[in-house]
Amino acid sequence: MLEDDQFNPVQPHAQHPAQLQGARARVHRENHSLPLRKGVATPAQVAATENALSVLLRSLRNSRLDPSLLRAGLTIRLMLDLGRSAAQLSGLRRISLASEKSCPAAEWGLVSWANEGSTKFGWWLPAGVHIDPKRPDITDRGAVWLPLLERTSPWLAMAGLLEGCCSPSPLLAATPREAKLDASAFQAWAKATLGPLASALPRVDRLPGTVIEKLAWASTGDRTLGKQIGGQDLEHSAARSYYTSLPVPKAATLYAKAMARPVSDLSLVAEADNHGRISIPSFAKSAFTRASDSGRVCDIRSTLELLGPKPDQRQKDLELIASHNKLVARLWILLALSTATRSVIDWVPGLRRIEPRTGGLIVLDKDRTSALGKVADQNLGTSLGRARLVFLPPAVQEMLRFYIDHLRTLSGRNNIHTRSKAVIDRHVKGLEADDVLPFLILQEHPKGLAEKGLVVRQAKVLWLKEAIAGLADVPANFARHTLRSGLVGHLPQSVIDAWLGHFDLGTEPWSNGSAFDPSAYRALLNVTFEAHFEAAAEFDRLPVKSRRKECSGRQG
Amino acid sequence: MAGRARARPGFAFDGPSMERFWTLENDFLAALGRTERDLSVRRNQLLLSAVLFGGLLDAETWPDWIRSVMGHLRSLAPGERLDARLTQAVFISGKGRNWFADPITQNLLSRQMATKSRGSTGTGSHQGSDYARILQLGETALTTELKNWVLPAAKIKMALLWPPVVVEHCVGSLRSASLSRKGWSELNISDVKPCRPMLAPDELHRPEPPKPTKGRKRHWFEDNLFHFIRVAIEKAIDSYATSADPTLAHERLELHSAITHSLEPDSKLSFVNS
Secondary structure, three states, rough: OOOOOOOOOHHHHHHOOOOHHHHHHHHHHHOOOOOOOOOOOOOOHHHHHHHHHHHHHHHHOOOHHHHHOHHHHHHHHHHHHHHHOOOHHOOOEEEEOOOOOOOOOOOOOEEEEEEOEEEEEEEEOOOOOEOOOOOOOOOOOOOEEEEEOOOOOOHHOOOOOOOOOOEEEEOOOHHOOOHHHHHHHHHHHHHHHHHHHHHHHHHHHHOHHHHHHHHHOOOOHHHHHHHOOOOOEEOOOHHHHHOOOHHHHHHHHHHHHHHHHHHHHOOOOHHHHHHHHHHHHHHOOOOOOOOOOOOOOOOHHHHHOOOOOOOOOOOOOOHHHHHEEEEEEHHHHHHHHHHHOOOOOEEEEEEHHHHOOOOOEOOHHHHOHEEEEEEHHHHHHOOOOEEEEEEEOHHHHHHHHHHHHHHHHHHOOOOEOOHHHHHHHHHHHHHOOOOOOOOOEEEEEOOHHHHOOOOEEOHHHHHHHHHHHOOOOOOOOHHHHHHHHEOOOOOOOHHHHHHHHHOOOOOOOOOOOOOOHHHHHHHHHHHHHHHHHHHHHOOOOOOOOHHHHHHHHOOO | OOOOOOOOOOOOOOOOOOOOHHHHHHHHHHHHHHHOOHHHHHHHHHHHHHHHOOOOOHHHHHHHHHHHHHHHHHHHHOOOOOOHHHHHEEEEOOOEEEOOOOOHHHHHHHHHHHHHHHOOOOOOOOOOOOHHHHHOOOOHHHHHHHHHHHHHHHHHHHHHHHHHHHHHHHOOOOOOOOOOOOHHHHHHOOOOOOOOOOOHHHOEEEOOOOOOOHHHHHHHHHHHHHHHHHHHHHHHHHHHHHOOOOHHHHHHHHHHHHHHHHOOOOOOOOOOOO
């Protein structure tokens, strides 16, 4: 599996010969881009292209034009709708599915399938992916499903592509060169027909970027998401790309929302009911925008529900072992989620590290190992390295306090081994101060429970993850995958980036000139945590007394 | 430090010192109802208020600030009104910049007029607290005390609530933060304090804005402002579009599409299969 440290968004640029100064500057320019930037068609230019396309379609219907212009017009239409360049569109095919469960092997294009008596259509296309020049062997390209826009269907109908057919047929030009020639044929036609109005048309290579811009400039939009959906390979943000793996239905919904509204009032928040509105064949429903399985969103809720109730000191030894260890696993999951920890989290922060009113916590999980970083730290008089500020939600703080209380009562238990007692006492003392300590799990003494009692030992996180929490199939830093993949489209990119510690040069959330608002950041984190995880974080709120009454009632 | 980008928060905090700071702030707020007679106590209270709530985080500006405010207070005759400008902005000559009063400090300043002639009560119930001690300090001791622990914690408080660019301006690292007077006030208003334990005293409540004289006219105007702007823009486009100059064709089209696009409430796109 790829290590997180390999995805430093800053350092590799300096090392790779293909990304020297000019290329690096271009990447940064792109990251800082404003709406209506150079290289992407402006709304006015898009509107002019739409006008030209409607004129062309009308002329084609009246059969006054060379039919070869139909392919040229369709190429431009699809560039605007699918966010792909002419070269990327070449080679797309028209695919008819025998059943919606069958997956076209390495075939991309317009997919049709029969569903409830009618024929449905949609685009099954390769997603954009980050290509690491140092590791070309890793192919991680996922797929996206894009709904067929109503404005595209007249073109397809005229080309006879919406009729039932069984054999895969090419949609557009077969080679990139021919596709580019088609695009320029459109421009030549526009110049000849529209006269001075044709000067409002943009260069054709500026059309595909408009889809990315629509997805990137929404209030909860994200450029990585835009590039994945638009099929553009990412030149920046390896880390963001690494953690962003959307289920295909969610990506389809976000695309549909972005295309249906003007940029100004767009919020990409995907509501659950919208998933049903776009028909997606079942083979695509289970796909993701990244192919490798390290980015799967973990089902936190059901995992936490499996972990069961709070430990009770009145439990018998074996029961206590199980419930204590489940408590540790639960705390581990919640800390990982709320701090978006980089590596395998095996620490618990002491209470004095947490800011008492806001729940702020400085997380330092990425040392600056390069000499440059160390010098920068020295100059600034800090040793904070790549620290991040996160806010622990109240539910997690409460859980942390419960864990400390629980440890304290555990050390007073009779059959805890003497040495373990000392360890627990030390931990309690450290956690009430500002130490950072590993988790303690409970076990039988190797020489027997009856003779030596219970012992504690430091938890290995892999063991916690697999044996206790049952999360064998997710990566150890599942929280970062879960947060980025799950929240993209729900939260502004700046908030997710600050949470996860991702930034591009010049867009650091905590730099001196940054206007990143910590109050809004905290509010959004708390709301998110509440909405996504807090219901699962709450456990066993029933007071112990009432359950005891029930038990005694039955006995009586 | 100015102008240098950094990737991580420029502060680290520990729980107990922040706890002490929040206690001080709570004590301050709890004691706001009382009025102080002693001028040095008032000075301490005003400076503390400016540090806690007004972002006066650059210790170098404190002497100037105290001179400006206290000089004016001392010069007032009994019953004379405080200069309204002083309650809004204090010009700090040494740094050549203005400091804008937050609502609490503004309120304390404007109260000076009333208390000049009236009697007052002592510090009362917070005997032994940091707050009561700070109020009794001399100017030098006050500065030292604030610098020792209040200022670092106040910086952290601001950094937890306000954007870094504003904090850097407050601590004196960035010369300008390009915020208007209104911007500063709004920063104070939108200050998110999730668990402030007490309500502000009655006198801190802002007066109701004057009601419009003619029924719903004010709201009518606000609702229709957008409409007026739109009409004005459309008129401008029309006159532009009817100009005879053919070289304007491209710009005309661009402007027209940009404006119609941005004013369009919803585009007419829909989806096949939906």
